[in-house]
Structure formats: structure tokens, C-alpha cells
Amino acid sequence: MSIMYYSADVAPRRASPREINRFAVRLWLWFVALMVVALVVVGGATRLTESGLSITEWKPIHGVIPPLSAAEWQEEFDLYRQIPQYQQINRGMSLSEFQTIFWWEWAHRFLARAVGVAFALPLAFFWLTGRLESFLKPRLLGILALGALQGGIGWWMVASGLVERTDVSQYRLAVHLIVACLILSSIVWVARGLTPQPLEAPPSRGSIAASLVLVALCFLQIYLGGIVAGLNAGLIYNTWPLMEGQLVPNGLWSMQPWWLNPFENYMTAQFLHRLGAYVLLAATVIHCIAAYVQAPETSHARRSAILVGLVLVQAAIGITTLLLVVPIGWGIAHQAGAVVVLIYAVAHARSMKGEYSESGRTPASILG
Template identity: 45%
Template sequence: MTTFEQNQYNRQVVRWLTLCATVVFGMILLGGVTRLTHSGLSMVDWRPLVGVIPPIGEQEWLATFDKYKQFPEYQKINKGMSLDGFKVIFMYEYLHRVLGRFIGVLFAIPFFYFALRKRLRPGLTPHLFVLLTMGGLQGLLGWYMVKSGLVDNPRVSQYRLAAHLGVAVVIYTYMVWLVLELRPAAHTALSGLTRYARWSPLLVGLVYLMILSGALVAGTRAGLVYPTWPLMGDSFVPPGLYAMNPAWLAAFEDVVTIQFNHRMFAYLLFLVLNLFAFQVYRHAPDRRVRTAAVILAVVLWMQVVLGISALLQQVPVWLGAAHQGGAVLLLTAMLYVSHCVMRAKP
């Protein structure tokens, strides 16, 4: 295979992976909307190989609704819900699951085609196989999360929610990084960027942990306990922090502590990322890296505004989904800057 042919194939793979990453991003947004509309427990069974076709006709809808009535969410929260109301929440969860299946097909068929036609760059196949495996396991993890809400307490476990979102974000991040690696190299002078190359993976990790922190907030609905800013109620440090026994458990199960930790993490990340973006901008030797630093700063400020707005308005669906999407965009921007400085050449 000539270098020209390999470059052509690389561009094809880049377009395919970019499409997959974009759809996964949409899946993360739809997952947020499903959670915010309290639709995730409307489908009480899991049929991974069938079930693509939704209920058709009044009798099928009534039978599906009767299944839902046997579970605690209907009995304790949605008692008396109409069939039309059930159809709304059902369709959010249905679309979420169907989109998951679509992503599997969108990834698997081109992957096997490229592999069989030997169009994949050497060393890329194992990475793509890992992504395929993670996608399959993500479906299992999603059902494992839903099952936690089909019991006495009709809410999914915040731990399983964080794990489900966390794996989705890892899949997305993996795809984005492969796209950045496969794109034609734009050589950047190494001078002045070495120190930032060392720090950038840590900052990527911090943004990811911030997303997981947000999942804990969402899973426990901790964002509703103090819908005020910059104070939490009447004080910056609210009463009752880490009041559980053992104290460390409060960071995962006490709504006041969870919201406080999320705020503190956000303040820390805001300061650190602004400083990082400013320093990279100052020392970057070319326009591409400076542009990446500006994008990072802009997305960071946008995400802060979205977070504060969602808090003050008690997390309406559109703002909650926008804040979740903004977190993934922030991670994307950080990945791009990180790739720029880590792949700089002398």
C-alpha cells in the first residue's frame, strides 16, 4: 500500500469515527433528557436483539402500560398517569435505546469493512476492537442501571448512573483522540510547550472527574437542594456537610455535601483551566494552538454560565441537557489542546 493510499484510507476512517463520535455525543444529550424527564424507568424489560419496533395500536400500548403499572415508579410517583402521558416518557427511553443499537451498527459494519479490506493503519485495529467491546458492555451497564430503579425506591442508583455516563464519555473521548491521531500532523515547535504537555493529561482527567461529579448531582438530585448562588442558602459553607457516618460516604450520598463538592470542584477547575489556557496562548508558537487555547477558555466560561443558570432555575430540561452537553464540549476542547501540546515536534 502506498503512502497516498494510506492517507486516503485514514481520511475515510477519520470521517467515520467523527460521525460515530458525533452520534455518541447526541446519545449523551438524549440520555440527559431521558433522565431529566424522568423517562428512564418507563421500559421495564430489556430485549437487546428485538424490541426495535415500539408498541403499535391501542392494545399493545395498553399492555405495555400495564407492565409499567406493576413497578414502583407508577405506584409511588405516577399513580393515575394517563396513557398519553405514559407514551411521552416511553418514547424518550425508547429512542435512547434504539439510538444505542444504531450506534452499534454504525460502528461495527464499517469497522469490519475497513479491517477486511486492510484499510486500517497498523496498530489501529486493537483500539477499534476495544471500542466495539466497550459499546457492547455499555448496553449491559445501561440495563444494570435501570434495574436499580425497578425496586422499592423508584430512582436509579447514582453509582450506576455515574458509571453509565462515565463509560459513554470514555467511548466518546477514545473516538475523539483516535480522530486527532489520524488527522494529518500539523507540526508545532516544542519550545515553550513542554511543561504544558506534562500537565495536560492531568487536566483532561480532572474534567472527566468533574463530569462524574455532575452525575452524582444528577443521580441524587442534589442540584435542587440549594438553588442559590454564590451562597448555598445563607452561607458559603452550608450546615450539615459530611454529617453521615462514616463521613466519607456523604461525598456520594448526602445531597448537601454532593452539591457543595461539585461547586468547589467547579471553582478549582475554572481557575486551573483559565490559567492553563492563558499560559498556552502566551507561549504557543503558532495560530492553531493559540486558537485551541481560546476555544478552551470560551467553552469553559460558557459551561460555568450554563451551570449557574441551571442551578438558579432549578434545572429545567433544556438547561440541564445543555449543561451536560457543555461538559462534554469542555472535555473535547481540553483533549484538542492536550493533543496539540503533547504532539508538538522540535
């Protein structure tokens, strides 16, 4: 394969081996990132269809194979009928109804395993054939370790709903979601750092710091969304912009001790998620205005404007999802939209720092 590089002022030239290797690595990373997006979206569907507890055992290897006979299906169904979710909510469910929720959870776990394979095998190939620059190796190993940790977190989450609860713990659900987003963000961060950047005036350190704050706000908002999802708090207070007829409803801090309210009070969890959206939108608008004031003709400014647009679209999806009382399709769209905003915010922040040099440093190196 021959790769040619072009610019307005320089004649076309053949890419160097280093550039070819970087192209191959980032293509692989973007493919894995797309798989992680699919995994997060399927995870959201699994949550919305209440399918997450349908597989009651953790079989990292054998679990790849679904039930293949009537006897195996009955065995899985019998295991499910022993947990509180069946006994208290789904008692009387037919085998065919069980198979529907089983396939959602199986697909989620299968896709998670596929992501692991799609990351680990090419990583070994690139490493063993000398296609990885030395600075990339610890970064990619760190992502691989996060993926392994996420598998354990996923089972830790499921286990919380198998004994006493009829669903999984909202605390563990939010952690599971955040770690998935951390893996995705890490992949995007490295891939974007391997992408050639346009030659233009670098942004100020303040702009770089602001872009990282936007990423942090995205993570916070996704975490708050995980708490809302875990509590099913989107199924109540289905009006906007008011809650209970007020901008700031009474009862936000009614639980004792007070610090339980953000995590266990349905009203507080939803209110904070709304508030997080307003803060994120305001921050992206301010960042965009500052970018255009400082350097209106740069890609930094254009990306900041696109980010504002994405946040606005996501806010509209969120409001629609709330007003319609979280139908599955809109709920999935809302989770997918959050991932898209996060990816773009991370790519924008990474682009502000410039392309990796041969040493792995960047012109505005803060995080490496």
C-alpha cells in the first residue's frame, strides 16, 4: 500500500515507514473505538429492556457459546427464575420472553469479548513486528489493562442484582459506564495524537486547559446519567424546563444523611443531570466564543463551534427522551449522543495539543 501526503505548498511525497505505521495504528484504534461505541449503545439497550440480569453466571470463555438445545435453554431459564427480578417482577414469564432478554445480554457480553480480541491481537501484531513507537507501548498496555478491569467491573455490577435487589446497583452501573467511557476516550486520545495536524498558530494554554475541562464535564454528565438510569429516575418528573412546577423543586435534600441525595433521591439525581447539561452547554459556548475571539480562522475555533452544535443536539434528544417518558429508541439515542459528544470533546482537546513527536511529546504537552 502506498500513501501519499499533499499540502498546498509542497509537492506530493511518498509517506515514510513511520507515517505508514502511524496510519495503520490509528486506523485500527478508530475501528476499536467504533466497536466500543456499539458496546456502550448495546449496554444502554440492555439496561432499558431490563435484560442485564438474564445471564446469572460469569463464564468468560464458555459464555461465548449461547444455549444450543431446548435443555440448555431451560437450564438458563431455571437459573434466572431463582433471582429476585424474576420472583418479584417477571414471575410467569414464558421461555420465549426470557430468550428475548437473554439475547440482549448475550450480545452485550459477546461484543465486549470481541472488543478485547480486536484490541489485543492487533496490539500483539504491531508490537512484535516493530510497528509501534516506544512511547505508544505503555499507553496501549494501559488501555488493555482497563479493558480487563472492565470485565470484572461488569460482573461486579451484575452480581449486585442477583441476591437481594431486582436490578443492579446504580453506583456500580455508573462506574461500569464511566470505565467504558474512559477506555473509549483513551483510544480516541491516542488515535487523535497520531493524526497529522494542520500548520497553524497553536492555541493558548488557557484554551487547552478549557478543552480538558469540557472533557471532565462530559464525564461528570455521563456519570450523573448513569445514576439516573440506575434509579430509573427518568420515568418521573417528565416535564421541562420545570420539575414539580418549579425550576428548583422542593425536596432535593430530603434524605439523611444529605450526601445520599445525589445517588438515591430520584428527584435530586434527575435535577443534577439537568443542571449538568446546562453547565456543559454554557461552558462549550464560552469556550467557542473565546476561540473565535483569539483565533477565528483556525481549526480550533471551527471544532469548538461543532462541539456546541453537538451538545445542543444532545440536549434536544435528552429533553425529548424525558418528555416521552424514556421510550427505548429515544433512550438509546440519548446514550449514543452522549458518547458522540464525549468522543468529539476528547478529539478536540487532543487536537489542541498537536501531533505526537517521535518521542511521544507534543508542542503543548500536558497529559502526554
